[in-house]
Amino acid sequence: MSNQVAIIGGSMTKFGERDAWVRELLAEAGEACLDDAGVTPDDVEHVYVSNMASGEFEGQTGIMNALAHDLGLMPAYSQRIDQTSSSGAAGIYGAWQSVASGASDMTLLVGGEKMTHKDTAGSTEVIASITHPEEYKHGVTLPSFAGMTARLYLDKYDAPRESLAKVAIKNHKNGVDNPKAQFQKEIDIETAMESPIIADPLRLYDFCPVTDGSAALMFCPVDVAEEYADDYVVVSGVGGATDTHVVHERDDPTTMGGVVESGQEAYEMAGLGPDDIDVAELHDMFTILEFLQMEGLDFADEGEAWKHIEDGRTEKDGELPINTSGGLKSKGHPLGASGVAQGYEIYEQLMGEAGPRQVDADTGLACNVGGFGNCVITTIMEAN
């Protein structure tokens, strides 16, 4: 029987264009997380860094050792965890394992990425290196997959194009209340529907931006958490699963196998189902992904997720608020940070510390998608 794992603190930096290297961003979030958790550097036993590509973006590696140094955590064990765009949740899974296994009684997880100093082509090249070389050589990048999948979804389920725009509108609206979000501005349907085409039928406002930022969470066994705080959050379910690395080999690209499998694992471990979830952060790197995750996680029947954006169920005041943080869409998507920041938003909501974004929630879920669903991690958290 493994340890029950708690989260006793969290933080995130301002997301956006930051005049700081990833090392500085990691230190900023890490320091704030130590403060928030009331944990001293000496008490940290493991420090995990979620980061996809500091070497490719900045020519700097070894950033997990640098972080241990910068925060005075030595001799805490450090490692970097990479699961492409889901590196953040892979870090949550790794930190959970470190505590659940008894290897560490206090694990600091910091996710971060510095991207905006590259131009869009430069960032796209790093991100496209995720994909299968046989697909990539045909020019198929993640936005292309998103466009083709969106077209298929809209056709197959007779969904209006506007429903995708409404995902962006909702998440931008939520982002207005998140001072850490890259964008704090509402957009209207005309702006979304008339923005430049990127990968038909998807337009500029269907895509998350390129972002710098970092986020952190502090993990420990529940019995240790009791020494630090009356209120904390328990990681009650976590699961991860791969799908084909070659996207065109999937029977039905509108079903993300990794979402389905990781969700089932997390639900089973937590002993909960989709109806028990009060708030969720989904990986809206592209608007269409919010629908695919809603369906894969059984928040909506197949082909019906788009109806819930139309009827307001996923709005902040709806029955199942999704992406109260603003999502990747308006909060931004610094690759290694995003999954940690999703976890931080759920943590804040369950702790009642989400300020103007606060919803009524005891149980939350985060879903972080790597590649184009090549690997997905789902996490369920509950207030203690």
Add this chain to the structure above:
Amino acid sequence: MSNQVAIIGGSMTKFGERDAWVRELLAEAGEACLDDAGVTPDDVEHVYVSNMASGEFEGQTGIMNALAHDLGLMPAYSQRIDQTSSSGAAGIYGAWQSVASGASDMTLLVGGEKMTHKDTAGSTEVIASITHPEEYKHGVTLPSFAGMTARLYLDKYDAPRESLAKVAIKNHKNGVDNPKAQFQKEIDIETAMESPIIADPLRLYDFCPVTDGSAALMFCPVDVAEEYADDYVVVSGVGGATDTHVVHERDDPTTMGGVVESGQEAYEMAGLGPDDIDVAELHDMFTILEFLQMEGLDFADEGEAWKHIEDGRTEKDGELPINTSGGLKSKGHPLGASGVAQGYEIYEQLMGEAGPRQVDADTGLACNVGGFGNCVITTIMEAN
């Protein structure tokens, strides 16, 4: 109480210059490990890839997803673990955590790196990106640290320069019996002592080569191991620790704090001490490191490790054989693979499958050094 963790299979590819990309090398070792363990792809629940820099070396990321795909392991969860030159042992620690925590009942770990297609300057640039930028800008790379540390050690302990050469000679001699080693040739003291100076007093034969290769191990709970095999190996101790990221901040560079701390953790967890170890694989990226690890792990008193190479104690037929595999020195050092390959040698020795390299051993230890001791992982294994 966490699960007791067993290793039920292992493999490594031929190390050296390989006409294959890291993705192919990972698949080669992974496939061989499945065969060796008698495990079918469906039974694998987690797949961890130890790799430092496939993006920097090959412009290809997402290799953990590619491996899950190539071996037909979907929907097994995948992630990449990086701890620079100790990525391999970080993978062992990660795989141990995945099984000990109950997250996975069957974890395939594959470490690999493809390096030789870069020239020496290109490889050095990738590796040097590990170091602190404030040190790196002065031209201090890992070989420079090794040279300065070797000089300090020789002066401080009045050790003969030849003792370092004898580490290389021993490990080359052991490598002759390892068909997977990059070099299978003995060297004599003149060759070592008269080879070109790289970082005074260290010469060419004090350094490991640049290498392509991959190695794999299969982890599961002990009760699951019983279903697969009568004989297996138990990971009875594992510990990891950081030291300063800035090497010049260390009080005494001839003591590697990460070695000492990770060793103590591993010994404590296993309930064993240095006298209980029958065979060890140490991280001889530079000959001087074998001495520093022997002392840090209490195989020798401070300043006396060099005497044991002189008196033959660490030879294959000595009291404590070190680097029976040939070590990084003659086996080669494909960064992400090396720690896994160290574990594989210990596994082979404890299983009695080391052929002409076989020594009498029930308990073994591996020590994998990241950076210049910036993070170190020590693992202890025992025959069941």
